[in-house]
Amino acid sequence: MTSSRLAARVQRIKPSPSTSAADRANELRRQGQSIVNLVVGEPDFDTPAHIRQAAAAAMDKGATRYTLMAGTVELREAIVAKLQRENGLTYAMNEVIATSGAKSAIYNALAVTLEPGDEVLIPAPYWVSYPDMVLACDGVPVTLPCPESQGFKLTPAQLDAAITPKTRWLIVNSPSNPTGACYTAGDYRALAEVLMRHPQVMVMTDDIYEHIRYDDAERVHLLGVAPQLRDRTxxxxxxxKTYAMTGWRIGYACGPAALIEAMMKVHQYSMLCASIIAQDAAIEALAHGEDEMKKMRDQYHRRRDFIVRRFNEIGLKCHLPRGSFYAFPDISKTGLPEKDFAIGLLQAEKVAIVPGSAFGENGKGFCRACFATSYEQLIEASNRIERHVQNLVK
Ligand SMILES: Cc1ncc(COP(=O)(O)O)c(C=O)c1O
Known part of the structure; x- marks a missing residue:
């Protein structure tokens, strides 16, 4: 098909750079090479047994059909209960929609709110998908560089300066992919003060890593400190990520009933509903997944401490991520642009990582390494990276 037959909005979208990095690694693996893959952002753990059993039980009892579009009553009740219990947030059933992964919830929300030319503020480094999702919905991604010197977090002054009459959304992802930065209650309070002066701006909080936090990183939600933003968040x-269930594809969005109702319109014609079997598994995860989740988090914690220490020993300065499962070392000491470093590392030592520029202009000079992989693999990866860096800088 010629490109002239495709919609302009599709032609604006670039292939995901993290997928390209994963493709390069998979190609070498197919050729029989032993690759240590630190590209893909997903837990290496199997979904806990009690959750898999809940799915099997669902199928056995005949849960094989469509569900209500917004998700089963039982799943939405489990989501509402989780928000109350864990976040102190009160939502009604018509303020919640279950989707096929968080990704489709984000896309759907942008699709129902953006007019051509509407701007979406995205603090950078950002999750690779946000700008292209905005472009796919005819919006304009406005990336706001948040350097390491400000903890990779958006400042109130930056937010204030970036808002225009066309600003429709601010996206906040905490803990962050790729930097692990976590906003504190104080950070949120300061951002909320700015947002209160700009009532046309809606806020999307991407809380997908909320449980993957380390040390004393407080689990705080924007709405916990700024409930006055509830009707536009x-x-x-x-x-x-929380329950090692990437393949089950269950996400959800909670917000004002009118927005959820609009999202339902797109959902009904694009997806109808999330898989009923996965919905039953998600109920089990939300209601009884805490113990297994904590065990996985302890493992990520140990791996984080190890890989960050090793990057620093190797001379690739690496801050301590306070959440999520990515290390974001500064590779500028090697003298190479991050893309050349990543490709060279893959070719020479068969370790796959993502060049930081994939996450925005100010990711230049950094690379992202996912540490949701086994401790042994991380030891191997760090030894190979060390050898590669020694060869580069000698
Ligand atoms: C920041 C962020 N948000 C959302 C998602 C998507 O999650 P899901 O698997 O629920 O679609 C990811 C996955 O990588 C992510 O890193």
């Missing part, structure tokens, strides 16, 4: 979450 959409909270996005899901079970993928």
């Amino acid at each position: 959409l909270a996005i979450n899901g079970v993928s």
